[in-house]
Amino acid sequence: MTAVMEQRPPVMLSATAGDASSFSQLIEPLLDPAFRLAAVMLADRAAAEDAVQEASIKAWRKLRQLRGDQRSLRSWFLSIVANECRMARRQRWWSVVRLAEPPRAEDSTDHYGGAAGDVRRALLRLKPEDRLPLVLHFYLDLPLDEVARTLGVSESAAKSRIYRAAQRLRPELSMEEVF
Amino acid sequence: MGREDFRRELRDGFESIAGPPDAGLTGRVHSALVEAPERRGPVWIAGLAAALIAAMAVGALFIAGPLRQQNQQPLPAGIATPSPLPTSDVSNLPALTCNNANTVSTEGHVGEPIAYVNAVRTGTHTGYDRITIQFQNGLPGDIQIATQDNATFTQGASGRQVVLQGSAGLLITMHGVDEHTQYTGPVDFKTNYPVLLEAQQVQDFEGVVQWGLGLSRGACYRAFLLQSPLRLVIDFSTA
Numbered sequence: 001m002t003a004v005m006e007q008r009p010p011v012m013l014s015a016t017a018g019d020a021s022s023f024s025q026l027i028e029p030l031l032d033p034a035f036r037l038a039a040v041m042l043a044d045r046a047a048a049e050d051a052v053q054e055a056s057i058k059a060w061r062k063l064r065q066l067r068g069d070q071r072s073l074r075s076w077f078l079s080i081v082a083n084e085c086r087m088a089r090r091q092r093w094w095s096v097v098r099l100a101e102p103p104r105a106e107d108s109t110d111h112y113g114g115a116a117g118d119v120r121r122a123l124l125r126l127k128p129e130d131r132l133p134l135v136l137h138f139y140l141d142l143p144l145d146e147v148a149r150t151l152g153v154s155e156s157a158a159k160s161r162i163y164r165a166a167q168r169l170r171p172e173l174s175m176e177e178v179f
Numbered sequence: 180m181g182r183e184d185f186r187r188e189l190r191d192g193f194e195s196i197a198g199p200p201d202a203g204l205t206g207r208v209h210s211a212l213v214e215a216p217e218r219r220g221p222v223w224i225a226g227l228a229a230a231l232i233a234a235m236a237v238g239a240l241f242i243a244g245p246l247r248q249q250n251q252q253p254l255p256a257g258i259a260t261p262s263p264l265p266t267s268d269v270s271n272l273p274a275l276t277c278n279n280a281n282t283v284s285t286e287g288h289v290g291e292p293i294a295y296v297n298a299v300r301t302g303t304h305t306g307y308d309r310i311t312i313q314f315q316n317g318l319p320g321d322i323q324i325a326t327q328d329n330a331t332f333t334q335g336a337s338g339r340q341v342v343l344q345g346s347a348g349l350l351i352t353m354h355g356v357d358e359h360t361q362y363t364g365p366v367d368f369k370t371n372y373p374v375l376l377e378a379q380q381v382q383d384f385e386g387v388v389q390w391g392l393g394l395s396r397g398a399c400y401r402a403f404l405l406q407s408p409l410r411l412v413i414d415f416s417t418a
Contacts, residue, residue: 020212031204039197046371048197049204053303056208057215119192138186139193170185177182 012070016063023060030074031056033140034081040135041085041128048085055084075142075149082132082150089128122169130165137162203369207301210368214302214309275399275416283322283402283411293386294319294353297361298410301368301378307417308375310392312351313410319388320355322411324402332391335382343393344369344376349400351390351413358383373417374398 015023027034031052038048038055059080066076123131136147148158159179166178298313330343332350358380366380377393398415405412 020215021209024209024212027208028205031208032200035200035204036193036197039200040193043196045197045201049200049207049371050303052200052204053208053211057211060212060215119188120195123189123192123196134189135193138189139197166185169189173185177185179182 009070012073015060016066020060023063024056026070026073027056027059027077030077033074034078036139037078037081037132037135038085040123040131040139041082042088043124047088051084051088052081054088055081058084072149075146078136078140078142079150079152085128119169126165126168130161130168133158133161134165134169201369201371203371206365206368207370210300211302213300214304214311273401273403275401275414277397277399281324281402283324283404294356295361296356296358296388299362299364299368299378299380299390301370301372301375303370303372303375303417307414308370308372309412309414310375310378310390311410311412312353312390313408314356315361315408318404318409319353321353322402323352324413325350325352326397326400328397330377330391330393332379332381332389335387335389336384341379341381341391343379343391345393345395347394347397349392349394349413350381351392351411353388353411355386356388357386358388374415 011022011026015026034052034055035048038051039045042048042051055077059077062080066072068076123134126134133147133151136142136150137144142150144155144158144162147162148155151158151161153161163175163178166173294317295315296312297315298311300311300313302309302311327348327350328346330345330348332341332343332348333339334341368378370376370378374395375392376395379391379393380388381391382389392413394415398417400413400415402411402413404410
């Protein structure tokens with residue numbers, strides 16, 4: 001553990017010591033993929049921003065628990081964002097029931113027609129847990145080992161999850177057409 | 180369908196759902212991190228710190244008790260302690276007010292002839308949105324707060340009108356302060372929080388600094404000062 005800590009760059013060490021600005025600097029390049037992940041998981045850009053913000057604060061508080069060096073940061077942070085999205089979905093369900101919020105106009109309007117619209121609708125019909133491996137691998141371009149770390153599973157399990165989710169979109173797809 | 184076709188189709192589909200984040204996301208996350216409560220260390224450190232603080236408090240009471248009448252130095256009115264406060268613990272903060280005008284007392288503070296703003300931050304938390312204006316070397320002579328039923332403000336030097344996001348507003352006016360000496364951060368925050376939608380500097384001229392806040396609705400708020408560092412904090416209820 002000590003050896004790993006020593007390999008960390010100064011900004012990571014000061015972030016680990018509790019410096020918020022250093023942590024902010026550290027995760028700045030990760031906010032774009034984090035937002036894209038959250039926006040797909042929640043299908044709501046405003047909720048995605050909230051989720052990324054909350055995840056950032058939680059990640060900062062948990063930074064001491066990060067194993068490995070800065071290369072491990074992306075999958076670790078994205079796993080926190082994904083978890084925050086799961087919580088946001090549960091809370092959103094609760095708030096909809098509690099407050100009887102009317103559906104937002106932007107949610108009910110689909111501006112995408114044709115083939116692009118079909119794919120979009122098919123993706124949104126997938127369960128968020130099926131969307132997650134697809135987003136990580138095909139949208140954020142994470143390699144399989146990082147997808148596996150983000151999902152907290154083995155590499156072969158990550159590959160299976162990606163393939164299963166892809167087949168839910170396109171049942172005729174073979175493994176070779178996916179990877 | 181080929182492998183590349185499938186990948187392209189998925190990427191386009193995801194892009195139509197998500198797209199790039201708004202430009203303000205980085206600033207929003209940075210503000211939230213800086214405003215977040217201090218990170219907790221391991222339990223044993225917290226325990227040790229609590230024991231030390233308790234020992235010091237007992238010692239201070241024992242030593243200073245007989246001298247209390249001579250040495251009492253009240254904090255300036257309006258300064259809340261302790262600081263920094265955990266964001267989730269709002270029990271010892273001032274109550275929310277729905278008054279349309281308010282003055283944050285800086286009486287009793289002896290500082291430099293002019294205070295310098297050196298940081299402005301925004302953040303959203305459970306139950307409230309927050310703006311913080313931090314001073315480097317002392318408090319302004321006075322701080323006035325006025326709500327309004329629109330988000331249109333007049334810029335101090337030019338007289339030009341600016342329309343912020345939202346349907347209500349709040350104007351912070353501080354005398355005896357400048358923002359151009361030490362502050363290099365943004366002068367317009369587009370936050371998209373539940374209540375605090377935008378914060379824009381509308382004057383930094385002749386020792387008067389004004390910030391206009393665009394609000395989604397006329398919300399109740401609390402305004403107070405905190406120490407270490409000295410800062411003005413305004414919370415808007417999102418309930």
